[in-house]
Amino acid sequence: xxxxxxxxxxxxxxxxxxxxxxxxxxxxxxxxxxxxxxxxxxxxxxxxxxxxxxxxxxxxxxxxxxx
Numbered sequence: 001x002x003x004x005x006x007x008x009x010x011x012x013x014x015x016x017x018x019x020x021x022x023x024x025x026x027x028x029x030x031x032x033x034x035x036x037x038x039x040x041x042x043x044x045x046x047x048x049x050x051x052x053x054x055x056x057x058x059x060x061x062x063x064x065x066x067x
Contacts, residue, residue, distance in 0.1 A: 002010045
């Protein structure tokens with residue numbers, strides 16, 4: 001590892017893979033598949049929360065402002 005004069009680590013740039021990306025495919029980053037599955041789980045949790053929130057909001061809005 002290379003350090004600067006303040007003692008901070010200087011990161012080396014990621015080299016391009018033959019796929020043309022820098023760490024964006026399974027070949028470049030074998031842990032990407034695991035990270036994507038975790039990301040998809042979090043996205044699904046967020047989507048479910050938004051649906052519950054919207055249903056609750058609509059229900060309360062109809063109770064407060066019946067037309």
